[in-house]
Amino acid sequence: xxxxxxxxxxxxxxxxxxxxxxxxxxxxxxxxxxxxxxxxxxxxxxxxxxxxxxxxxxxxxxxxxxxxxxxxxxxxxxxxxxxxxxxxxxxxxxxxxxxxxxxxxxxxxxxxxxxxxxxxxxxxxxxxxxxxxxxxxxxxxxxxxxxxxxxxxxxxxxxxxxxxxxxxxxxxxxxxxxxxxxxxxxxxxxxxxxxxxxxxxxxxxxxxxxxxxxxxxxxxxxxxxxxxxxxxxxxxxxxxxxxxxxxxxxxxxxxxxxx
Numbered sequence: 643x644x645x646x647x648x649x650x651x652x653x654x655x656x657x658x659x660x661x662x663x664x665x666x667x668x669x670x671x672x673x674x675x676x677x678x679x680x681x682x683x684x685x686x687x688x689x690x691x692x693x694x695x696x697x698x699x700x701x702x703x704x705x706x707x708x709x710x711x712x713x714x715x716x717x718x719x720x721x722x723x724x725x726x727x728x729x730x731x732x733x734x735x736x737x738x739x740x741x742x743x744x745x746x747x748x749x750x751x752x753x754x755x756x757x758x759x760x761x762x763x764x765x766x767x768x769x770x771x772x773x774x775x776x777x778x779x780x781x782x783x784x785x786x787x788x789x790x791x792x793x794x795x796x797x798x799x800x801x802x803x804x805x806x807x808x809x810x811x812x813x814x815x816x817x818x819x820x821x822x823x824x825x826x827x828x829x830x831x832x833x834x835x836x837x838x839x840x841x842x843x844x845x846x847x848x849x850x851x852x853x854x855x856x857x858x859x860x861x862x863x864x865x866x867x868x869x870x871x872x873x874x875x876x877x878x879x880x881x882x883x884x885x886x887x888x889x890x891x892x893x894x895x896x897x898x899x900x901x
Contacts, residue, residue: 645786646774646840649793650833653770656797657763657829660804664812664821667805674881679802680873681882685889686799687766687861687869693897694773694792695858698784702776702851713851720852721765721859728761729867759807759828762868764835765860766796771836772853775843779850791900795893800829 696714703710733747733754742754749757773792776784808825812818839857843850873882 645790646778649774649790650767650770650836652790652793653766653796653800653832654826654829656800657804657832658826660801660806661808661822661825661828663805664808664818664825667809673876674878676806677873677878677882678885679806680869681885681887682889683799683803683885684865684869684873684882685886685891686795686893687865687889688886689890689893689897690769690792690795691858691861693894694788694795695769695854695861698773698776699851699854699858702854714855714858717852717855718859718862721856721861722863723859724856725761725765725860725863725867728764729863732757732761760831762864763800763803763828763831765857765864766800767832767835768839768853769857769861770796770832771839772843772850772857774836775840776850776854778840779843779847787900788897791896794900795896796832798892799889800832804829 696718699714699717700710703713706712730744733742733744733749743758747754770789770793773784773789774786777786777789804825807828808821811821811824816824839853843853846853870882873879873885
């Protein structure tokens with residue numbers, strides 16, 4: 643249980659470390675660095691979705707023969723639909739834009755920014771929670787070390803995410819501590835979401851293959867809807883491609899070596 647709790651907290655620590663960059667950097671993050679980090683985060687999330695979620699989902703259903711792909715396919719599509727629904731029903735505002743998304747509301751800009759990053763980080767917490775739930779249940783294809791690999795990978799990509807959130811907040815006129823707090827708060831939903839998935843999985847063990855794929859679909863939605871468009875628009879998009887390749891390979895290596 644202690645290992646699981648540590649695994650749930652590690653991604654939050656990565657976000658807090660990234661948010662702390664606001665105390666070390668005087669100027670706003672350069673577009674080159676921001677695009678590289680966005681690409682890196684995308685690569686980590688895609689690799690984690692494939693190697694740590696979708697493949698184990700199919701391996702758990704291997705006894706079903708050719709239908710072993712069914713839980714992965716259904717769960718993946720449900721994860722996409724869930725994040726699409728959250729995106730449509732939650733008023734939020736992405737960093738670098740002035741046009742709110744979702745239904746109209748009277749929430750402050752800061753509150754809508756916080757909701758945007760909450761939507762973004764929830765799938766990552768779910769992914770960490772479900773791999774630990776699978777490892778704790780003793781299911782084949784998942785171990786505590788492979789679950790820790792996912793947690794560490796998510797934490798690594800959370801470092802640039804924390805900086806990407808806190809630095810623009812500081813540039814917009816917020817204090818360093820307020821910017822740090824908001825940047826750190828963006829990762830608070832991850833251990834909460836992970837714990838919720840673990841508790842759910844303990845009650846619905848047969849649903850684990852679907853939950854693994856569900857988390858993968860939710861993460862893919864974030865990558866396709868938010869990260870890749872932000873990383874690819876304008877100049878220096880080649881840097882985001884390089885960042886993606888590095889992030890993907892790093893997460894793949896972590897999964898294989900530690901798994």
